[in-house]
Every structure is written in structure tokens, then in C-alpha cells.
Amino acid sequence: MIRFEDTTVSFIRDGKDFIAVDKVNLEIKKGEFFGIVGSSGAGKSTLVRTVNLLQKPTSGKVFVDGKDVTDLTGNDLSALRLKIGMIFQHFNLVKNATVFDNVAFALKASNTPKAEIEGRVLELLDLVGLKDRAHVYPNSLSGGQKQRVAIARALANNPEILLCDEATSALDPDNTKEVVQTLKNIKSKYPITVLFITHQMEVAKSLFDRVAVMSQGKVVEVNSCYDVFAHPESQAARNLINKSFEGVIPKEVIEHEQNLYLITFKEENAYDPVISYVSRNYPLVDLSIIAGNIEYIQQKPLGRLLISLRGTDEGDINSALEYLKQKAFVHKFDREVIANA
Template identity: 55%
Template structure:
């Protein structure tokens, strides 16, 4: 549905060329939810705005549904943009217009038949569950409600592509979940291709089919979401994943563990739910204490981390660790709890 070929975006800052986007090649499939993640300044927003040419690339090609749109202007570009909806971080609503008028405004701007506007606006407000807010003004809405108005407005022209620029970063957890669930329903019902940029890895875990990771204007990694979380390749990806999966422990917990050895275990896929701790206790003369752990489910597949303290005879501990190595996806021996207690350090 979307193909970006050798995209570069260069700005001149004090007579110096700054690459906001550098040599990006990307293909996004029809009907998928594709995420672009990275730290602030990575180039995510600049890249996503090249898709509808709000940001003209310095070089490269933007191809939508098989058509090169890179050099389109005027009426031809406007027609292409009608097929690409966009929602923003800060909603961009017209404060002096009601919810109804905010949505109708888009229809008016695109010469939607006047006698059909009322029905269309009502359909869109029903889709985003805001029928009862038609006469309300943006100032009287919650953040989640404002973003739902933004979604209704973005869908007014029946687009095939929906671009979401940090669409949940201004929302609390409850409203974020609400907006993501709404977008999932829209994607499933209408088959709209969604491109969603964010720095929030929780959003990536629960919402994307595939994702690209950006750093310093470049895409450093592309894969399905589970593969990226389970086996990150690039340094920046590992950092983002580790922060998201980090286990926070109370200060002082390490002082309570005076004997034995700490081991951190990593579980992936179906083996995440195997009774490993029980098996080790039965097979070897060791005692296992679970210090902390968590399991995430990404696209319905488990990914887990467990920190355990092993005590007993040294030889038996080594046998137990060898058995665990053979039955988990990764193991970190002689684990330093201080990393979890003081993760910033």
C-alpha cells in the first residue's frame, strides 16, 4: 500500500546540512497496523509526514497504492491526500466549533454533497461513540474524547490510509487503551492501513503488527512486533525493549539475599509457561526462591523474565543452571540485582 524508496529529508541549519531522515526504504502492506518507534528526535514525525507530502522529501520516491506521488502538486496532490487521513498528538480541533461542526468542516472543505453531510457526520460520531457530544465544544471534552473527534474527522473522506502522529502520547493510560481499541476496530472493520508513530513501547506491544525502529534519521530494524521484543538486534532497540521490560525492585532487597546465586531467566514462546522451577526443584538438591518476574503477551505469544535465587551445594547449583540453560531462551548467571534496584545507574 505504501512504499518509500531512498527517502532523504535534509534541512539547512546555519549553513550545515542536517539529515532528519536518511536513506529510508520501507514497504507497508495493505490493511496492516505498522508502527514506527524511536526516541525523540529520531525522525519519526518527519518520515510519516513524507507519506502525504506534508513534508516534501529532499530526494527519493513516495509510492501510494502503486502510484508515485512524489512530485504531485495542486489538485492532483489534494485528491491523493483525501485518501490519507491523519490524526495528531494535540488533536488540532477548532475550539470555536462544536464537535458536529468540527467533523462537518472536513466534509465542507472537500465539497461533500450538502444534503448528505448530516447523515455522514452522525455516522462518524456513532462510530467513535460521541453521538451525545455533537453539540459540545472541545473545551468541554476529555483528552480521549478530543482524540475520538480527531479520528472521526480523519475518517470523513473514507481514506485507505490513516497516519497517527503520537496520537496517544498526550493521553492517560485509560484513554490510550480506549483510543487503541477504537483504532483496532476501525482497522478490522474497514481494512484501513494504519501507520502509527510513537516512543511508547507499551503501544507497540499491544497494537502493531509490524514495526520499524528509527535512530538518527535511519531505520535500524524492521520486523514483526514479537520478534523485535524477543530478539532485538540494534543497540537502540535493545535499550527501548530493556526499559519496557525492566523489573523494578524495592531498594534494600539485595541485602536480604545473603547466600546462593542469583540467576535471571528469559522465556520466549510456548516454553514461557513450562513448570521449570518445579522441575528443577524435583531433579536437583537445590532450593529456588523467586525474587521477581513478569510475563508479557505480545500478539498472543508469551515473553517472560524471571529472577531466582538458587541455594544449595555448589555442584548441584551448577547442574541446575545447566538444566535451566537447556530449557530457557536465555540465562544471566551471577546476576547483579543492583541493576534492577537502581536502573538509572
């Protein structure tokens, strides 16, 4: 549905070439809920903006529905943009227009017959649960409701693709849940392809089928959402996962502990008694559990424990670690990432 082929975007910065997106190769299938995660400045927005040519690639190509769109202009570009809806972090609603009119604008812009507009707007507002707010102004809505209006507007012309750039990042947890639920709802009713950028791993977990991790303009990892959380291969993915513990565990604890490891158990091992095995077999190693949970990602259980390993014998600590690595995915919990978050 969307294919990036060596897609590259560079900007001139301080008189020098700066590569914001670096030879990205990636294919997003029709109907997928596809996520792009990465830290600030990784190039996520710039990459996604090449899909509807808000940003033209400097080199490489972008395909939509098998068609090379890289050089489209004029009417062809307008036709492409009609197929692609987009929502943003700050909603971009017209303040002095009602909710109804905000959605109606998109239909007028595509020359929808006047007689069809009212019915279609109400249908869209119903889809996002805001039919009863049609005649209020955006200022009287919560952030989540504003974003739902923006979603209705983005879907007005039945796009095949919805691009979402940090659509939940300006919202509090309750409003985030509301928008996430709206998107899930839409996805279950329509076979739309969604490309969603976020740095919030909580959002990633609950929405995506597959995820691409970006770092310094490159895609450094692509996998199913479950597998990215179960065994993050790239440092960028590990950093994002580690960072998601920020606020869950007091900073003081993290700063105080030396040897912190995050242990991730996949489905079949989620309930293994590995901790008691370690304490029995490595009596010189002190293993403390700092945090732990089992959660469901893509309907599959994933267990995680944040542990600290202490002891006087480095060899014993390493053996205990080796044992844990046979049973689960283990990565060092980098305190720097949290401390600087």
C-alpha cells in the first residue's frame, strides 16, 4: 500500500547538508495499523510527510498503491491527497467554525454535492461519537474531542490511508485512551491503512500490528509490535522501552541501583519460576525485583521484570545473567536514558 524505496530527505542546515531521512526501505501493507516510533529528531515526521508529498524526497521513491507518487504535481497530486487523510498533534481545527463546519470544509474542498454534505458530516460525527456536539465551537471541547473532530475531518473523503503524526501526544491519559479507542473502532469498521507516529510506547502497544523504529534518519528495526516489545533488537527500541518506565519507578531507585536489567518473558515462559531458580543456585547473587507486570500486546501475554543484581562475585552475577538469558530476553536497563528523560 505504501512503499518507501531508498527514500531520502536532506535539508541544508548551517550551510551543510543534513540528512533527516536516510535511505529508508519499508513496505506497509494494505489495512495494516503500522507504527513508527523513535526519539525526537529521528526523522519520523519527515518520512511520513513524503507519503502525501508535504515533503518531497531528495532522492529515492515513494509508492502508494503500487504507483510511484514521488514526482506528482497538479491534479495528480490533488487526487493523491484525497486518498490520504492526516491528523496532527495540535488538531489544526478552524477555531471560529463549528464542529460541523470543520468537517464540512473537507467535503466542500473535494466538491461533494451540497445535498450530500449534511448527511455525510453527521455520519462522520456519529462515527467518532460527537454527533451531539455538531454545533459547538472547538474551544468548548476537550483535547480528545478535538482530535476526534480532526479524525472525522480526515476521513471525510473516504481516504484509503490515514497518517497520524503524534495524534495523542498532546493529550492526557484519559483523552489518549478515548482517541485510541476511536481509532480502533474505525479500524474495525473500515479497511483503512493507518500509519501512526508516536514516541509513546503505551500507545504503540495498544494499537500497532507492526512497528518500525527510527533513529537518526534510519529505520533500524521493523517487526510485529509484540516482537519489538518482546525482544527489542536496536538500542533505539530498548531506549524507548526503558524510557516508558519513567514515572512508574522513582528516579531515586533507578539512580541508586547499579546493575539493572529488564527481563522479558514471552508467552510460553511468562510463568516460569526463574527467579527462585536464580536465588537457589546463585546464593552469592542478590536479586531484587524493582518492578514487574504481565501485560497483553496483540492479545498475547508478555511478562516483564525489572531486576537488580548485586553481589561480591562478578563471575556469579555473570552466570546468573547467562542463565536468565537462556530463559528470557534480557537487556541492560540503561539508567542514563531515564536520568536524562
